[in-house]
């Protein structure tokens with residue numbers, strides 16, 4: 001089977017997708033820019049391209065067009081955080097297999113991939129896998145994430161973007177753990193990383209704690225004083241955060257990160273809940289990088305949200321009522 005090439009400039013999305021598909025048995029390469037992808041396509045044949053629509057330099061559709069000059073039957077799936085009718089039509093005219101607005105259901109993506117490339121040829125896989133988490137041996141059904149396996153034996157890995165009803169997303173990275181194979185160790189996102197036979201996992205090692213502290217400080221700068229961050233700040237003994245508590249709500253950040261407090265940590269729970277559980281897509285992300293934010297789409301939200309508001313309860317920062325108030329204000333004009 002030819003490999004898959006993921007072309008995505010957002011590192012978190014690119015790495016999570018690559019890890020997830022690799023764990024599913026696919027051979028996967030990745031590129032963060034269109035030109036880098038085209039260079040890879042010059043050097044090797046791919047079975048499928050998964051392309052972010054908006055990329056720095058050459059956009060996703062242009063990459064597909066150019067790639068097909070070399071490999072005419074190459075298949076492509078477009079993913080985008082900025083869906084529109086026009087780009088969907090352009091993508092379909094280009095003959096892509098599908099056009100998936102983010103966040104999308106990973107199982108749906110896997111179905112498309114398997115229909116395109118055929119099922120992964122796996123010899124005889126054992127039905128269970130065994131790993132060691134914090135010195136305890138754990139046997140779990142194949143397909144179990146490290147986070148689930150750890151929770152099965154009572155190990156509490158911190159999470160901010162995980163929800164049992166939603167597909168794993170890997171946004172907050174707070175669930176990072178260290179995995180060790182032989183002499184090599186690396187940090188992986190435990191809510192998306194599947195347990196493998198023989199894996200050794202450390203959930204509170206020095207590098208893990210260091211990165212969690214840094215992530216918490218960054219999130220604290222965006223959402224100072226919100227309760228889950230106060231709790232985790234205390235758990236990790238982050239100097240200053242544990243004593244500030246709710247008294248800094250609305251106040252300036254005391255961390256080293258110079259970020260405007262928006263009280264949204266971009267965990268995507270609201271966006272995914274509305275898309276995956278409610279099937280409404282009344283709320284979504286707009287903007288990139290530091291400009292990225294969550295908005296209600298007034299044309300849908302004004303019809304769907306008044307009697308729902310279920311996302312309010314799952315938002316870890318309580319940011320949504322103020323976002324939604326803008327919809328109500330607009331509607332009353």
Ligand code: SF4
Pocket residue numbers: 263264265266267268269270271294314315316317318319320
């Ligand atoms: S509004 Fe709340 S639930 Fe939505 S992305 Fe921001 S922090 Fe997460």
Ligand code: FES
Pocket residue numbers: 158159160161162169170171172173174175176189190191192
């Ligand atoms: S990235 Fe795993 S819980 Fe957020």
